[in-house]
Amino acid sequence: MAKLIVTSPEGRKSERELEGTLIVGRAQDCSLRLASDTKASRNHCKIEKRGSEYALSDMGSANGTRLNGEKIGQRIEVLKDGDVVVVGGTKLEFVDGSGGAAAPAAPGAAAASPGGGLLGKVKGALGGLFSRGGGSGGEGGGEGAGGAVFGDKTITCPCGAVLSTAAKSPGQKVGCPRCKKIYAVPGK
Numbered sequence: 001m002a003k004l005i006v007t008s009p010e011g012r013k014s015e016r017e018l019e020g021t022l023i024v025g026r027a028q029d030c031s032l033r034l035a036s037d038t039k040a041s042r043n044h045c046k047i048e049k050r051g052s053e054y055a056l057s058d059m060g061s062a063n064g065t066r067l068n069g070e071k072i073g074q075r076i077e078v079l080k081d082g083d084v085v086v087v088g089g090t091k092l093e094f095v096d097g098s099g100g101a102a103a104p105a106a107p108g109a110a111a112a113s114p115g116g117g118l119l120g121k122v123k124g125a126l127g128g129l130f131s132r133g134g135g136s137g138g139e140g141g142g143e144g145a146g147g148a149v150f151g152d153k154t155i156t157c158p159c160g161a162v163l164s165t166a167a168k169s170p171g172q173k174v175g176c177p178r179c180k181k182i183y184a185v186p187g188k
């Protein structure tokens with residue numbers, strides 16, 4: 001359901017659901033009555049329901065009707081979500097409730113994409129870790145984690161010691177028995 005968030009000249013906020021045609025002004029028979037707004041005309045403007053849209057038009061007011069800061073003059077403007085209509089000293093913010101159903105799908109999809117990207121990066125890093133440990137055997141001194149070589153079930157320390165990781169779980173710390181360096185067991 002579309003609605004208007006009405007801010008009075010004194011700064012009081014209220015909400016008004018839109019149903020059918022809304023006449024805005026100071027006159028007693030207006031459906032949205034701005035009794036205390038001295039800059040508003042008796043019949044200032046109207047917001048008319050046309051199918052699923054709401055059309056704003058000025059009713060010959062003395063001070064005009066503004067849409068997003070611009071006077072609409074004699075034009076008929078179809079309101080969009082977030083549009084701000086100013087009548088005298090009163091602000092009317094249009095909120096289109098009908099578009100709400102489609103909106104949550106987009107941020108959700110957008111959020112999934114960076115997540116996948118992050119996962120890809122982690123997998124890439126792990127892949128690099130394995131490929132480095134795989135083929136290089138004993139060489140590879142001076143690069144990576146202090147020159148250690150991460151194999152499938154072993155970590156070869158630059159000091160020459162070979163640590164078995166066969167009984168360890170990924171992320172567990174193993175210490176070199178010779179030089180006391182600490183390594184984290186890579187993920188499978």
Ligand SMILES: [Zn+2]
Pocket residue numbers: 157158159160161176177178179180181
């Ligand atoms: Zn060592």
